[in-house]
Amino acid sequence: MxxxxxxxxxxxxxxxxxxxxxxxxxxxxxxxxxxxxxxxxxxxxxxxxxxxxxxxxxxxxxxxxxxxxxxxxxxxxxxxxxxxxxxxxxxxxxxxxxxxxxxxxxxxxxxxxxxxxxxxxxxxxxxxxxxxxxxxxxxxxxxxxxxxxxxxxxxxxxxxxxxxxxxxxxxxxxxxxxxxxxxxxxxxxxxxxxxxxxxxxxxKAPPLAMREMKALFGRWPSDPIAMLDHEVDAQARLFDTEDFAEGVAAFQERRTPIFRGA
Incomplete structure (x- = not known):
């Protein structure tokens, strides 16, 4: 337009x-x-x-x-x-x-x-x-x-x-x-x-985690108890990502992680 x-x-x-x-x-x-x-x-x-x-x-x-x-x-x-x-x-x-x-x-x-x-x-x-x-x-x-x-x-x-x-x-x-x-x-x-x-x-931060953080802050203010469930949902999604695996591996290998949003 x-x-x-x-x-x-x-x-x-x-x-x-x-x-x-x-x-x-x-x-x-x-x-x-x-x-x-x-x-x-x-x-x-x-x-x-x-x-x-x-x-x-x-x-x-x-x-x-x-x-x-x-x-x-x-x-x-x-x-x-x-x-x-x-x-x-x-x-x-x-x-x-x-x-x-x-x-x-x-x-x-x-x-x-x-x-x-x-x-x-x-x-x-x-x-x-x-x-x-x-x-x-x-x-x-x-x-x-x-x-x-x-x-x-x-x-x-x-x-x-x-x-x-x-x-x-x-x-x-x-x-x-x-x-x-x-x-x-x-x-x-x-x-x-x-x-x-x-x-x-x-x-340089993991983009999938940043996305979840923005979504969670977007729910504020809300019922604090309901927010606990939203946080669980976000963490569950993030644990099954290549970025999470990369973060853990980089920590163990004492190097800077490279996050790709995968």
Missing amino acids: FDNEVQQVVLVEDRDAVRVVTLNRPHRRNAIDLPLRYALAERLEEAMTDPAIRVVVLTGAGQGFCSGGDISTMARQTEDKTRPRAQAAQRVIRAIWHGPKPVIAAVEGTAFGAGVSLAMACDRVVVAADAVFSTAFTGVGLAGDMGIFASLPARVGVAHAKQLMLLPRKLSGTEAGAIGMAESVVASGTALSSAMTDAQAMA
């Missing part, structure tokens, strides 16, 4: 087993319009099904990560017109959450509104110390989407998430890291390179 726009609004680069997916609307601070929603979802879905790719790094071109929804493309409209637009945004998050591969956000510059949602949806967030976060949804009379009512409370707690949403304020990357919105705070201009270091480490 929007084939002519895909190459313009989303860039893809493979670095060995890591796929770097870049929002590429720097003239709009990578604001999310409808073509970008479709293109980003498609690129993420492709990465999740590509056997050569083990980790995805998500970043933005130019000076910012993502300034949120593109307000210049918004106007009052009826629910039947709004719903497909909103569902297209949620498709991006479904690709991240349901996909079997970890996704790392590399955040420089601004992450506002849906840009915060997009970063929070990732499995790991690497942020420049001078980056700026703000939920900002209330500024345009909206509540928020792209999973933020699940991801933000999971990261910072429900009480703190409420304050960030109800009373939006600007947080530096350092402040965001201090409250759990990011796992790693790095020097300005190094978010992508730092995220790549993390991604390359993850790419």
